[in-house]
Amino acid sequence: MSKPYIHYAWQLSYYSGKTRAYLRYKGIPHREKTIRLWDMATIKKKVGTQVMPVVVTPEDEWLQDSSHIIDLLEQRFPLAPVVPATPCQRVAAYLIEAWGDEFWLPSAMHYRWNFNENFTDLFRREGGDHLLPFAPRFLKNRVIDRSAAMLRGFLKGLGVVPEQTAAIEAWTHSMLDALEAHFALHAYLLGSKPSLGDFGLIGPLYAHLGRDPYPARELIGKRPKLAAWVQRMQQPERPQGGSFLANDAVPVTLNPIFQSIFGEFWPQLSATLASVQAAVPTLSPGRGFARQLGMIEIRLAGQPYRLGARPYSLWMAQRPLDALRAMRADEQQRVQGWLATVGGSEAMQLDIQPRLKRMALHVLPE
């Protein structure tokens, strides 16, 4: 038997929840390796930055970025594809992946960092044990407190500030209610098997909202159908099983999700694009954009919301746009028909120029 894939990850990590769920559903032979303090230097050397998750292939390729990891493994493990073959479901899956990866960050970070029991009862203890398993507690605390300070440093740029927490909470409740209603009818977003969209969405909904004690109890715990989906995503009942809905159907119970995608996330992307375009002349050759540019204003749950423009979000948005543009004209027309019903016709005309490529956590013009 060949060597297994290695999944360098933490249970506490947003994007590790995405790749773990994917590896399990696909039945890919793998072993999860908890990242230790000393692994961080190796990861930095191999993928260019300290980040999780990282997947190491049996051929010793070190892969980073959950979307890139999934794209590559989809080619190597074509059984039970997670990207639907039919046009509307395909675009829907890429859209929800990008939204789950990027637009849920304020909610995930607010609920993790602004309710102290998450830190005292879970993050500090578990993170410290992960980083320095054999050290005395005071040393574990010292290193994990440093990581926590780095992560808390992201809050402001994500708009997680006291004046805006009411909007974040209102938004989160409305999205979770919509998902609860959806999962009362369907096992996954697009049928009886998970799609790329489910994997994007489980990122925020597993570690931060589904496992940290406060949101696990107050948000997910109060929505049993959603809680069951979170559970299914981590422990699939039928790895490689299930099917997408017939006739390329995208359930109408997902309409509130697409309203957020096109009414909230897309304005954020347009404003981010303007910031990126303004920053192009300042770029040195071969260097990426800063991970965060200036502040932009959008609306969240109907309220004004300021946050930093993150160029990486546009790289994620290229994925649904590319998927649509690669389709035959008749398929694009079908997608346009569906998009018109969910307020997405104009949004999908977004022209991301310059086109962006990824370099670890940064992006730069192709």
Ligand SMILES: N[C@@H](CCC(=O)N[C@@H](CS)C(=O)NCC(=O)O)C(=O)O
């Ligand atoms: N887009 C990347 C994001 C990875 C990421 O941000 N991971 C977090 C932990 S869940 C991290 O390591 N952050 C460190 C940082 O942002 O500097 C992916 O999809 O894998």
